[in-house]
Amino acid sequence: MHCPVCMMETDDSHISYMYADMQFTFCSQQCKERFTANPNLYVNQAGKTAVKHYIKNITKLRTLELEEIIPDDIANAISQSLMTMMGINKVQVKGKKITITYNLLEATTEQIEEHIEQMGQSLSRNWIDRLKRAFIHYSEETELDNLEQGDGYSCHNPPK
Numbered sequence: 001m002h003c004p005v006c007m008m009e010t011d012d013s014h015i016s017y018m019y020a021d022m023q024f025t026f027c028s029q030q031c032k033e034r035f036t037a038n039p040n041l042y043v044n045q046a047g048k049t050a051v052k053h054y055i056k057n058i059t060k061l062r063t064l065e066l067e068e069i070i071p072d073d074i075a076n077a078i079s080q081s082l083m084t085m086m087g088i089n090k091v092q093v094k095g096k097k098i099t100i101t102y103n104l105l106e107a108t109t110e111q112i113e114e115h116i117e118q119m120g121q122s123l124s125r126n127w128i129d130r131l132k133r134a135f136i137h138y139s140e141e142t143e144l145d146n147l148e149q150g151d152g153y154s155c156h157n158p159p160k
């Protein structure tokens, strides 16, 4: 069995979840949350192939700009912590900016924000608040809706 979100191998001892009369097992709580937020991205619907089965990556970039230069030790703590998440491909910290590259099929901006909120072990509350302030919301959800309901983007069906 494989985690339907990240395709890692799983077995019955992992987190399981029933959806549309099928049992799925997940490698992590994060993948389960990702799945339950948009199950149609991973499970084929009548006559329609789920996006995950023909696209492996929907790469997204998220840049946070802070009000001050981020010191090296803070930068290291932030990138190390973010890299433990599923679907995070790269974290770059330069000056006041943090650029996070992630796969939208495995992680959402909401999950990244939640992860930051819980960085309390490696980061002071003060820095967590600064990071949260730097989070600028944008319309990721609109794009997800299109992927779930439409036929998805492909070279035959480019986004309008």
Ligand SMILES: [Zn+2]
Pocket (backbone or CB within 6 Å): 003, 004, 005, 006, 007, 008, 026, 027, 028, 031, 086
């Ligand atoms: Zn997984």
